[in-house]
Amino acid sequence: MINWDDFLNGIILIATWKTPLLIFSGMIIGLVFGVIPGLTSSIGIAILLPVTFLMQPLDALVMLTSVYTGGLTGGGITAILINSPGAPGAIATTFDGYPMTQKGMQNEALGLQITSSVIGGMSGYIFLLFFINAMVKFALQFGPSEMIFLTILVLVIIGSMRGKSMARTFFIGIFGLIVGTIGTSEATGVVRGTMGFEGLEDGIPRVICIVGLFAVPEMLNLIIKEFILDVKITKSQNIKKLLNGVKSTFKYYKSLIRSALIGITIGTLPAAGSTVSALLGYSQAKSEAKPHQCFGAGEPEGIVAAETANNASEGGAMAILLALGIPGSGGTAILIAAFSLHGLVPGPRLFQDNAAFVYGLISANIFQMCFLGFVALFVAFFLARLIFIPTRIIAPTLMIVMAMGAYSVRNMFFDIYLLFIIGILGWFLRRYDFPTTSFIIGYILGKNLDMEVYRYASLFGDDLTVFFQRPISAVLIAITIFVISLQIHRYRKGNL
Amino acid sequence: MYESSINGDMMHFSFKNKLFRIEYQPIIFATFILAWTIYYYYSTINIPDGGAQSVLFIKPLTILLIICYPFVVVRSIQVEILSSKIDNNISKDKIDIDRGFLDYRRIVFSLSLIFYAIAITYLGYLIPSFVFVIFVCFYLGVRNFWVLLLLPTLLPTLLSIVFHFFIGVPIPIWPWSH
Numbered sequence: 190m191i192n193w194d195d196f197l198n199g200i201i202l203i204a205t206w207k208t209p210l211l212i213f214s215g216m217i218i219g220l221v222f223g224v225i226p227g228l229t230s231s232i233g234i235a236i237l238l239p240v241t242f243l244m245q246p247l248d249a250l251v252m253l254t255s256v257y258t259g260g261l262t263g264g265g266i267t268a269i270l271i272n273s274p275g276a277p278g279a280i281a282t283t284f285d286g287y288p289m290t291q292k293g294m295q296n297e298a299l300g301l302q303i304t305s306s307v308i309g310g311m312s313g314y315i316f317l318l319f320f321i322n323a324m325v326k327f328a329l330q331f332g333p334s335e336m337i338f339l340t341i342l343v344l345v346i347i348g349s350m351r352g353k354s355m356a357r358t359f360f361i362g363i364f365g366l367i368v369g370t371i372g373t374s375e376a377t378g379v380v381r382g383t384m385g386f387e388g389l390e391d392g393i394p395r396v397i398c399i400v401g402l403f404a405v406p407e408m409l410n411l412i413i414k415e416f417i418l419d420v421k422i423t424k425s426q427n428i429k430k431l432l433n434g435v436k437s438t439f440k441y442y443k444s445l446i447r448s449a450l451i452g453i454t455i456g457t458l459p460a461a462g463s464t465v466s467a468l469l470g471y472s473q474a475k476s477e478a479k480p481h482q483c484f485g486a487g488e489p490e491g492i493v494a495a496e497t498a499n500n501a502s503e504g505g506a507m508a509i510l511l512a513l514g515i516p517g518s519g520g521t522a523i524l525i526a527a528f529s530l531h532g533l534v535p536g537p538r539l540f541q542d543n544a545a546f547v548y549g550l551i552s553a554n555i556f557q558m559c560f561l562g563f564v565a566l567f568v569a570f571f572l573a574r575l576i577f578i579p580t581r582i583i584a585p586t587l588m589i590v591m592a593m594g595a596y597s598v599r600n601m602f603f604d605i606y607l608l609f610i611i612g613i614l615g616w617f618l619r620r621y622d623f624p625t626t627s628f629i630i631g632y633i634l635g636k637n638l639d640m641e642v643y644r645y646a647s648l649f650g651d652d653l654t655v656f657f658q659r660p661i662s663a664v665l666i667a668i669t670i671f672v673i674s675l676q677i678h679r680y681r682k683g684n685l
Numbered sequence: 686m687y688e689s690s691i692n693g694d695m696m697h698f699s700f701k702n703k704l705f706r707i708e709y710q711p712i713i714f715a716t717f718i719l720a721w722t723i724y725y726y727y728s729t730i731n732i733p734d735g736g737a738q739s740v741l742f743i744k745p746l747t748i749l750l751i752i753c754y755p756f757v758v759v760r761s762i763q764v765e766i767l768s769s770k771i772d773n774n775i776s777k778d779k780i781d782i783d784r785g786f787l788d789y790r791r792i793v794f795s796l797s798l799i800f801y802a803i804a805i806t807y808l809g810y811l812i813p814s815f816v817f818v819i820f821v822c823f824y825l826g827v828r829n830f831w832v833l834l835l836l837p838t839l840l841p842t843l844l845s846i847v848f849h850f851f852i853g854v855p856i857p858i859w860p861w862s863h
Contacts, residue, residue, distance in 0.1 A: 580825075581825035581826050589818060596856050600854065639743075642742040
């Protein structure tokens with residue numbers, strides 16, 4: 190549990206006039222990066238890194254984690270307004286957020302999204318504060334066999350969210366896993382599937398893939414419409430509706446609690462990250478939906494479940510980062526660079542040597558969440574006006590922003606081509622009812638799983654009994670079989 | 686009796702009092718994916734040093750994809766007993782047809798994206814962005830002079846200043862910046 194002396198020393202470290210200023214500026218930057226398709230909080234952190242070089246380590250990290258927090262929430266804002274998740278974790282927010290926008294309920298959706306983000310993030314960090322040691326012990330149990338079956342379980346659960354056909358969901362999920370392995374194999378050093386393009390040797394960058402699959406197809410859909418909205422809405426009552434969204438979040442307290450727990454747990458698993466958390470949170474809420482609820486067509490609870498899990502995973506990812514030095518997400522991977530820049534190495538020794546520093550950082554992150562609500566509401570209020578711009582102006586405008594964003598990932602022209610090609614592929618996926626989400630999950634997990642399979646083969650050869658001998662992997666297998674049986678049972682009963 | 690038609694993404698044909706509806710485009714798409722995956726597997730396994738070890742994960746996935754493929758195909762075919770009601774549905778489909786990627790606006794937009802990407806490589810960011818925005822806006826129906834002048838001029842300029850000079854992204858701005 191918590192060490193109160195170190196915690197109080199940590200509070201003293203952050204109790205300066207600079208802290209609110211750093212949080213506010215970092216959060217605004219994060220929100221702006223989060224809402225621009227093609228840019229993520231990871232890019233924001235990377236860009237700000239040199240700027241923080243002259244700051245004190247704690248000040249620098251408070252500012253950079255604020256960018257990270259702002260980016261996670263900002264990604265949800267564009268997910269709702271233009272169906273383009275500004276951050277990977279906001280994928281599940283598009284499922285119900287964008288349909289709400291199409292119904293003219295974008296302000297309520299933004300209110301729900303921001304409040305859920307604040308509650309999710311806050312619960313994640315409070316949990317981190319109290320249970321960091323226990324969580325770290327649990328995450329340490331995960332070896333190759335556990336990671337393999339966790340991925341299979343995730344894919345099976347995602348399969349249960351299928352759109353038109355389960356076969357297409359699995360097919361495209363498997364293809365996503367295969368695409369995730371493109372590039373240089375970390376295990377063998379062999380360059381695979383690049384078709385001679387040097388730009389693919391490090392694989393397809395996540396930012397390019399996610400923006401390409403979500404934002405570009407949306408532009409292709411938008412150009413045949415007049416406005417983003419299918420219905421006419423009035424420009425007034427924005428604040429009132431935004432606040433209505435804030436209030437109605439609390440109606441879904443069960444989803445808030447469930448998704449917060451899912452987010453925290455998944456966030457602690459290396460590489461699983463906010464995307465998987467948000468999708469699992471959403472999937473779980475959907476599976477327990479009441480008959481009148483229509484998930485995928487503008488159900489408010491869908492936003493609450495996805496955003497709470499998305500932001501709650503932040504606490505879990507930070508736990509793994511601070512205690513083990515392992516990134517749980519792209520943003521925390523760049524935060525490792527920030528630690529290094531200031532002469533700190535995240536890991537067990539950081540706790541032993543600088544416990545007050547760690548507690549100070551966690552406390553500052555909790556403080557950030559209080560700011561987040563106000564700053565994000567302010568930003569969202571102005572960004573909600575995006576939908577009144579005709580699509581014939583939005584589409585070309587966003588495309589040149591995305592082109593610049595794509596180039597800035599690796600400073601390569603190839604990434605602009607890659608963005609547009611993936612975008613066209615994404616349009617076909619959407620058109621033919623191959624769920625993009627299934628592909629993305631496979632793609633995100635593919636590279637790590639490839640490494641885990643290699644590790645497993647090196648350690649155990651072709652002995653598959655190891656899966657059943659390790660308790661966590663055995664539990665994961667049991668859950669996977671249970672979920673598959675449930676799906677088959679539902680299919681036979683004609684409920685699917 | 687045999688009758689066939691292609692309507693959007695759906696191909697219909699009737700045979701022996703049964704109506705077959707086939708979503709043929711997803712099948713073609715899935716076939717391309719499968720073909721590329723098999724190419725990917727064989728191109729990797731044939732790499733002399735370490736190729737065989739590098740397909741440990743790809744091999745089972747390729748097999749799974751091959752197993753899933755027939756299900757994708759079968760689930761894309763619907764068979765119904767032919768009746769006048771179904772005939773009515775077919776004619777309704779014809780009215781609500783979405784031309785998908787054959788919609789000329791999508792074709793022009795996609796081609797302009799490709800030309801834009803190629804142009805940036807040779808002409809820098811500013812000029813292609815100006816031309817791209819003005820062309821797409823005009824093509825999609827913007828006729829306001831000030832929008833057509835200010836948007837393509839100010840936005841790429843602003844983005845160039847912010848990214849190139851403030852953030853330090855080394856994207857060439859002009860043709861001679863390469």
